[in-house]
Amino acid sequence: MSGRTHTRARPERTCVGCRERAAKSDLLRIVAVEGACVPDHRGTLPGRGAYVHPAVVCLDQAVRRRAFSRALRFPGVLDTAELRTAVDKAAEATP
Numbered sequence: 001m002s003g004r005t006h007t008r009a010r011p012e013r014t015c016v017g018c019r020e021r022a023a024k025s026d027l028l029r030i031v032a033v034e035g036a037c038v039p040d041h042r043g044t045l046p047g048r049g050a051y052v053h054p055a056v057v058c059l060d061q062a063v064r065r066r067a068f069s070r071a072l073r074f075p076g077v078l079d080t081a082e083l084r085t086a087v088d089k090a091a092e093a094t095p
Contacts, residue, residue, distance in 0.1 A: 016030075039082070049072075055091060
């Protein structure tokens with residue numbers, strides 16, 4: 001035996017809210033579009049992305065620490081209203 005595992009490697013990203021690493025598929029990608037944080041559900045929007053768990057707790061931590069502006073390299077404050085709506089919907093859908 002070579003000692004190698006035969007499981008497929010899954011890409012990991014770090015949540016900007018809680019700073020924990022998780023599978024990319026478990027996180028929500030965020031992109032800055034015209035001064036607002038926009039959720040990128042399909043992962044195809046152009047530009048730099050940041051990742052956050054689709055949970056209100058992680059979103060609140062990221063907003064409080066101004067993590068989105070830093071991670072997306074955006075000068076100034078980003079509007080997170082649309083992002084909050086998307087996270088609230090995701091939280092309601094998960095039991």
